[in-house]
Amino acid sequence: MSSFTIASIPREELLAPGHRMCQGCGAAIVMRHLLKALGKDVIIAHATGCVEVTTSLYPETAWRVPWIHVAFENAAAVASGIEAAVKAMKRKGLLSKEKRVKAVAIGGDGGTYDIGLQALSGMLERGHDVLYVLYDNEAYMNTGIQRSGGTPLYAWTTTTPVGKLWRGEWRRKKDIIGIVRAHGVSYAAAVNFAYITDFYAKVKKAAEIEGPAFIHAYSPCVPGWRHEPHLTVKIAKLAVQTGTWVNYEIERGTFRVTTPVPKRLPVEEYLRLQGRFAHLTKEEVDTVQRMVDEDVEYINRLAGTVVIGPVERKS
Amino acid sequence: MVEKLAEFVANGELDAEFIHVESEHSALSAVVGASAAGARVFTATSSQGLLLMYEIMHIASSIRLPVVMSIATRAISAPINIWCDHSDFMAASDSGWIMLMGMNAQEAHDLVIAAYRIAEDPRVLLPVAVGYDGFWISHTVEPVYVLEKEEALRYAPKRVTWRALDPEKPVTMGPLASPEWYFEFRVQLQKAIEGSRGAISEALREFGQHFGREYREVDGFYTDDADVVLVAMGSVTGTAIPFAEEARKAGLRVGVVNVRLFRPFPEEEVFKHLENAKVVAVVDRAINPGSPFVGPLYSDVAVTAFKRGLDIPVLNYVTGLGGRAVLRSHLEAMVKHAYGFVGKRMRDVETHYGFVGVRE
């Protein structure tokens, strides 16, 4: 794992330019490196979402690997079928037995946390050899920034607007990896492209494992998070440095934080770069900080040691 | 249906992956994925399950995947009811699938085999649904000749005639089509299902040549000289045929039409059995609430007659909803009622539909 450096990233691009993902799109960075890490021998089942529509605008496609989109809530089921087909056809000698063709499902937070949760659960429970990749931009960005089960506390969205009574989203983000973990999968990991070698190590590991695996990829959204397009990677890095996002993996039940953060930055540094949090009062920022502190405590408890340290305030 | 297939797989008689999906939506989604990857696939459902699949039915036909599914036709909620009618089947009839309806257990089996020949025909490439009456056929016992694997494969050899997902030749399926492109693909679907008739006839004819049981898109019984022609689908035709024989002895010249192919609707074949009639009585096991037709089979039959200038009363009898038995006495009531319109024209008919076997 340590031998993989930025220099090891393959040069070949399996996602072509000319796609219509936004200026500075985080999901575009996720997809580009996801494909590089997976290589060519994959079949992708993609849930409806912003990446899906912006990469497959007929008559052109950005994908250089076999790819299918069926509907919003069923990427995991479609991938289950693909995996079963490959298995059956290999057994019957219709496909070469030597070549491994990995079925990969991709969905956004809407397609995974919410509408696709049942299909995901079925796929995980049945033990299909499928890698499910969730790119999480924390709302239904494709349809116009409506909140999802992945939207964080206080985030403005078009369905959790800031008004006289509402202060943005008032519920906390669902623990999606916790749900996945409850299915007893062999591998689940949270990745953030600001830590690119960690990203590659996890995707490769997840793809190599026989059986269901899950990758939760952090994915900033310029229009949805209302941030400047050039700040995508900076925000991604701050998410980790503030403890808002933790890079970890669960491998056969063993929990491990892969990006330790000995000293955390205050969460305010993460929030203030994003227009979706622009309305937050000092008290609300403190509430978010307390929530992050709690989450970090939970992570440290799972890790059995302090891997994410306390907040260090700049004086 | 799937329970029997599970037994086949469990005993090693069928070499297949059996996916224990968590819902019908995922069932159809998984077979769409498997078909797109180049596998021959099958699924089965009924009632609410079919309604849950409805979204994916349209996608399967629009991506042009040769999925085969059987439907034990049943009523839809509410109130919840697990018995036979055609509400589910009819609700799915606008989804671009070729739809066949068997009238007994043997047909429910045979038409599934024929469905692969039709679906995978390179001139067709459309999903095929085979309906058979829930409960009356699905949950009653009849002897059935089950085809041997080898003979079934001789009739319908597996060839990947459609574009499959393959890392050697990467394609993109299910893209976004803007107003510049979408319309063309809808027309393509319409033309494909319209153009599938030749392949369907061929597949049914060859089924007969292989196995000695020949099925036609439409069957007509005693329609040459009938005053009243009953048009029906599914197991009710099994009641209607002996009824017609009996009625003829009593002097009522009754004919029966069994519509086996519902989509694409075989207008010419249906019309052939109507043109000598004095009154057409269409038996529906579903309603399309609020439509000017009421019964969905009626709408197709009435348009078929209208398009060809057949100006006789075409009447609609809705019966047998939610598993209520359709008895000979019900058919008799329909025919007697229909006889009252002999010699009239459609414009003379005040109320074109009625319910038979329901309490007021």
Place this chain on the structure above:
Amino acid sequence: MASLPGWRTLPPGAVILEPGSSVRYKTADWRTLRPVIDQEKCVRCRICWTYCPEPAILELEKPYTAKSGRTYRVTYEIDYDYCKGCGICAEECPVKAITMVEEVR
């Protein structure tokens, strides 16, 4: 629109047969700011190339010798056909070798 193919000739089911064909669609006109790489300052760390969402930064086997005498095997160049001008490359460049300048068309 009339010049586009009709339903008779389009591949069935809207399958797109040519992988990566989105390259035909140039996204250059999305750009209001244009990244310019100073090849002298660039240390070939690969970060800009890594974080380009398009990808619109080319990693070319094109040797370059800086005035300092240092020789590099590769050169990074912006692909202005696709660059949308997000500015991630300039923001992330550790040696500030990339500047965003106003696009003049």
